[in-house]
Amino acid sequence: MVTARALIVTVVGAALAPACLAQDHPGAAIYLDRCAGCHGVNLEGQPDWMRRMPNGRMPAPPHDASGHTWHHSDRQLLRIIKEGLAVIAPGYETDMPAFGDTLSDGEILAVLEYIKSTWPDRERELQAKRTAADTE
Numbered sequence: 167m168v169t170a171r172a173l174i175v176t177v178v179g180a181a182l183a184p185a186c187l188a189q190d191h192p193g194a195a196i197y198l199d200r201c202a203g204c205h206g207v208n209l210e211g212q213p214d215w216m217r218r219m220p221n222g223r224m225p226a227p228p229h230d231a232s233g234h235t236w237h238h239s240d241r242q243l244l245r246i247i248k249e250g251l252a253v254i255a256p257g258y259e260t261d262m263p264a265f266g267d268t269l270s271d272g273e274i275l276a277v278l279e280y281i282k283s284t285w286p287d288r289e290r291e292l293q294a295k296r297t298a299a300d301t302e
């Protein structure tokens with residue numbers, strides 16, 4: 167009986183832990199304030215995010231593991247968020263704003279840590295490898 171109860175407590179605890187962790191994350195508040203309007207409160211992105219909109223621009227992609235944020239190294243992500251996508255593709259028209267004037271590097275990194283905290287181990291490890299290999 168004691169064992170079964172301990173087991174239930176452990177299982178319930180493990181199920182709740184990630185949700186609590188994510189909400190307590192310092193970057194979560196910044197994410198909700200500055201990013202969630204387009205990328206979604208649950209990092210789910212805009213509907214049909216892979217289809218170009220009638221104005222020729224792309225919708226906001228998800229930041230959870232179903233998107234491609236984890237394909238980029240920390241250096242690339244920091245650059246995209248600070249300077250906008252045009253730094254990578256000059257002249258590119260996009261709804262993604264550049265946040266370099268309104269968020270500090272520390273705040274952007276906190277948002278990135280929050281986003282990463284929602285990824286499964288596999289995506290976290292792959293992204294960490296990209297970051298380690300990106301020595302530019």
Ligand code: HEC
Nearest residue numbers: 200201204224225226227234235246247260261262263277
């Ligand atoms: C006004 C809407 C809007 C807001 C607000 C916004 N984004 Fe975006 N974001 C976009 C769109 C749209 C794209 C896709 C750009 C494209 O491909 O043209 C994008 C793309 C990105 C990408 C590139 C993803 C990839 O996999 O290539 C990152 C990273 C990103 N956003 C991070 C953020 C962060 C962090 C915030 C908050 C600090 C934020 N965005 C706020 C609209 C927004």
